Amino acid sequence: MKKIEPFSLSALERIAKIIGERYRGSEITELFRKAGFFHIRHDGSTKWRFVCAALEELQKQPYGPYNVAKVIEKLCDPQEYFGQAEYHKSNVEKVNEILAYYGLEVNLKTGKITVKSSISPTLHSQRSKAEEMFDSRNFHPDVRTHARPLFVEGKNFHAVFECCKAFDKYIQEKSGINKHGVELMGAALSLKGPLKINDQRTETERNEQEGVMYLCIGLMRAIRNPEAHEPELDWPITQEDSLNILSLISFLWQKIDIAVCFEGTT
Template identity: 30%
Template sequence: MTKALFTAGQLEGLAGALGDTNDGLTNPEIGYLFAQCRMIDPGPMTKRLRVYNAFVEVQNRRQDRTNILEFIRQGLAPARFVREPHRFEPLRARVNKALAFSGMVVTEAGRLEIAKAVSTLPEAERRARELRSDLELRRVHPDVLRFCRAELLADDYFHAVLEAAKSLAAKIRDKTGLTDDGSTLVDRALASKPPMLAISPLVTQTDLSRQSCFASLVRGVFSLFRNPTAHEPRIDWPMSREDAEDILTLISMLHRQLDATYMPVRTP
């Protein structure tokens, strides 16, 4: 990831995203990151030009993009946005839109990962429009539609599905207060006796079977998409739009079920 060089156009796009007037980093943040990443601060000017000139200088001097990638990693580290969480996603979206042409993506966890590069911005945006349109016709859950963004779909739909799967875990944690993830989260929230979140009265054997099947479905989604990517940058899955639509529709159904769950009384 570090041997290739960014083109001038790619650097301009990154600088525009990181130095955006509304969603970008502040001038003090930029100065701090320059120092942390051992980059020369070009001095007072617009944020966009400040970042662009610093990026050009360090890449030309070192003939690699190591420092630039470290700037992006540190600049989009989620821990930096604890006090202002509303800033993180808009900035990540802008940076990912610029990175789509370089074959990279910043994940929800703030990690830089390899992605399939797009050759044109309309290509990524067209994918987003087409997928979103199809899913709207299916009336999928609004929490799923949020992941039909161009910067995610630059990677053959895989990252949109991955991020949508993560949203299931986030909803379960929000509703239960648990901090677990993956199968452990499903076991504690949906498969315990009684479960913390129930989709039925849990009176008849049919109720219990429905609850067990629901937990298995959620666990299956996590196992299929979440677990492999915890250890590898990207699993080898050339996902088509049709595959993505079917999987996102399944995730939509799971979201609606989670919305309708209740917390059974738990005896000591």
């Protein structure tokens, strides 16, 4: 096999969705096991998002793109589709549509990845500049879900606003606090709030907790609250501004992901 370029986050997401549609949770664990990755076990979360995160982690390891290729080959292995020839063919065609951008294709008979026989010289430029800019940021999966389609369409304002709303809802659900915006962030993430991003045993840990709280408050005050009341034309956001704000949301989302909720602390 020729040298494989790293797959874009968009490509990994599309592959993950094919896998998510194909397998149940326990079968996803088995897929990774058969591909040689015994440590990856489905945790019960949304299937395609779990797979996408797993593929991202595999790609960060040595020989990363080849790790992803091993999972793709197992997905496309015809022996995994006994009595489902048409389904196998359909999935291989979907995968090949993605691999075409990398000069690769899956052989329908063997399930192995090979160099594509004829490659259009424009394949690698078919992603738009906006897609390349967005994918280069390596955003949190939920930021990609809510923001990427809007950003690619040039809707910078809506990409940021939708992410802020989704982030607000995520904290509301995780904390169990029926508030919104600035009020929610203060109640959920203060030192007495239910969401703890660390043990808060040292001054450094307490400072980190409050720092994340103030960043979340600032995000809501600067973005969500004004945008909820201002017309889009009166609140212009450039591509670069949008990406920078989304990077902040991505950072905060990762912090809340690891936070533990202690009920009855408010």
